[in-house]
Structure formats: structure tokens, C-alpha cells
Amino acid sequence: MKSFGIIAEFNPFHLGHKYLIDRAREETGSNVCVAVMSGNFIQRGGPAVYDKWKRAELAIQGGVNLVIELPAVYATASAEHFAFGGVKTLEALGCVDTLVFGSESGNLDELQRTAFILKKREDALLEIISRMSREGMSFPKAREEAVRQIAPELKSDVLREPNNILAVEYLKQLEHMKPYTVKRIGQGHHESATALRDRLAAAEPEKFRRAEENYFNLVRSRILQSSPDTLEKMCAVGDGLENRLKDSVRFAKNTDDLIKKVKSKAYTYSSVERLLAHIVLGIESDYDKGPGYIRVVGFDEKGAGLLKKIKREDCCSLPVITNINKEWDKLGDGQAMIEKDILATDVFNVIWSRNMYTESDYVKKPVIVRC
Numbered sequence: 001m002k003s004f005g006i007i008a009e010f011n012p013f014h015l016g017h018k019y020l021i022d023r024a025r026e027e028t029g030s031n032v033c034v035a036v037m038s039g040n041f042i043q044r045g046g047p048a049v050y051d052k053w054k055r056a057e058l059a060i061q062g063g064v065n066l067v068i069e070l071p072a073v074y075a076t077a078s079a080e081h082f083a084f085g086g087v088k089t090l091e092a093l094g095c096v097d098t099l100v101f102g103s104e105s106g107n108l109d110e111l112q113r114t115a116f117i118l119k120k121r122e123d124a125l126l127e128i129i130s131r132m133s134r135e136g137m138s139f140p141k142a143r144e145e146a147v148r149q150i151a152p153e154l155k156s157d158v159l160r161e162p163n164n165i166l167a168v169e170y171l172k173q174l175e176h177m178k179p180y181t182v183k184r185i186g187q188g189h190h191e192s193a194t195a196l197r198d199r200l201a202a203a204e205p206e207k208f209r210r211a212e213e214n215y216f217n218l219v220r221s222r223i224l225q226s227s228p229d230t231l232e233k234m235c236a237v238g239d240g241l242e243n244r245l246k247d248s249v250r251f252a253k254n255t256d257d258l259i260k261k262v263k264s265k266a267y268t269y270s271s272v273e274r275l276l277a278h279i280v281l282g283i284e285s286d287y288d289k290g291p292g293y294i295r296v297v298g299f300d301e302k303g304a305g306l307l308k309k310i311k312r313e314d315c316c317s318l319p320v321i322t323n324i325n326k327e328w329d330k331l332g333d334g335q336a337m338i339e340k341d342i343l344a345t346d347v348f349n350v351i352w353s354r355n356m357y358t359e360s361d362y363v364k365k366p367v368i369v370r371c
Helices: 015-028 052-061 079-093 108-120 122-134 139-150 156-160 162-173 193-203 205-225 228-233 241-248 255-262 269-281 301-313 324-351
Strands: 003-008 032-038 066-070 098-103 178-183 294-299
Touching (some): 003 015, 015 032, 015 098, 015 178, 066 079, 079 294, 098 162, 108 122, 108 156, 108 178, 193 205, 205 255, 228 241, 241 255, 269 324, 294 301
């Protein structure tokens, strides 16, 4: 049973995802696709448009066989930690042969060379980034300048594209899986996730307006409740950002307005957006030790077969969780991490005005798709 893994948000699943899966299945000769998917909060910050079970179901209908949840502490983190959580989750399964990812480059050799040099010269890179960040330069620009200084032989434009950046981070974390990249073919061929979300919002404007209002109320409530010291602990917030949040939250009209009021050269719009999710979920650490469990969200017949193989061969290095209530004791040190996933679902339900009991992590079971 040859398998490949992907790391995605599926927010929502679209034809570009299907293209990636179909190409990977054909070109790697694999018959099983495992996806590590963000839960109810996503990497850009804020809630997903659909809950994780519906997104898993759509992904399985689109060609994925087994969906594993990426813990919220990684799903809402920067590219580096997002990639770390995703890769370590897939490798913990002990049976995924290939990691497949899209990239604007499409050149695996170039991406691997970039990842190798950045990992090898990481200390020098971080020192330059830290110095430039203190001088007010944004992280993306500081990283690009640091790469230019320590590795002038690399193409600097490789790290200007979001999927190339993620690809390099995936490659830096890989230990056991083989890498394979599929060149992205652009929005001219497939409708993007952003366009799909905009279309959904246009179809149900009042629903999305209420959700945004609910989320903003949660954000400002948490900021008002938190001391500057507490806010400073949220993923190393500093440089006075915690004070700007406390000052600006009284005047901001909505989440977008708040982000624009507090962002700076050092803290970009996207980094502040992620920070707000961390504040709402109370995430104060990126959990550098790695994921503590394999949380199954959905599967089809092939996915069920892979799960049976994992249990039969005892190849997974983490507890496999399909029912939190029955398997809580198996989690051990992973309990604190999964509590953030549970909270993310509860907050998601508040934002989208859903039933707090029937839609909770304690009640919902993995989605089973029968073809």
C-alpha cells in the first residue's frame, strides 16, 4: 500500500487541490492519499468557512483517503511552525512514503538547494533577521535580505512566493519521506480558495457579517481581559504591539480595522491576523516538541485500510485518536495540545452560531465516506 501525504487547509476544497492529488497519485504511483488538514482555525488567522468535518468530507470526495487534523497550535502558526507540525504529523504515521506539495517554482532541485543552505546557515540567518526586525523591517523582507547576504548564490525571488516558502519549510523538516512537488498552474485554470470564499460570502452576506461581528467581539473581549504581560507572551509579541492592541481595541470598528491600526513594518497584516487567533485561543507556545497525537477527522475505504495497517503493524509513534471521550488517557502529554483543538471548535461554533453540544469535538465522530 504505497501512500503520499499532503498538508493543506481545504478552506474550502477546490479544483486546484484535486489537480495536485490527481497528479501526485499518477506520478508517484501511490494508491492512498493522506492529508494533514487545519482544523476549525486556519493559518491566516480566524475561523474556516466550513467546519473540519465538512471540509474533510469534501476532500475525501475529491480524492483524499484519510484526513488527519493539524493541531490548532500549528494550524494558526507561521509558515515555519505550520510546516513543522504538518511534516512531523505525517512522519509519525510511519507509513507515508512521499510528501507532495505545490509550488510556484515547480523545480524540486532548486527548492531543496534553498532548504539545505538555509538550514545549514540557520544561526547566521536568524541573527540577521533578528537585527533587521529590531530596526523595523518586516519578517518577509528581513528574511529575503538575510538570504541575499548569507547565500548570494540562491535565487532571491524563490522566497517571494507563498507556496515556495512553505515548500522550503517542508523540505527543512523532512527526515523520512521523499519529497515531490507539483508546479502550480495559477488562477487562470482553477478558481482559488479566496475566490470561493468571496463567492460564499456574497451568497450569504448576512451569515458572514454576523460571523465576523461575533469573531471581532471575541477578539476585543479577550484583549480587554488580558494584561499587557499576558499579551506579550502570545507567541513572543513585543515592540509595544501589546500596548497598541490595548489602545486600539476601543476604537476599532471590526477585525480588519483593528489589524490595520496595529500593524507595522515589523508586524505585517498576516502576522497580526494570526496573533489575534492566538489571543482568542490562548496559545502562548508553538509547542516545539512536535504533535502529541494523530487525530482522525475522516476516511474512506482505502483510508480505513491504512488505519488498520497502522494499528496492525504498530508503526505509528503517536496515539491514534478517533474518539476523544474513550481515548483521552492515551493522549498523555498531548492533552494540553488537544484542548486547544477542542476550544477552537467551541469558538468556531460561537462564531458561526452553531449548536455548542451536537457540533462539539466530544460528540462529532470521524466522517466516513463510502464510495
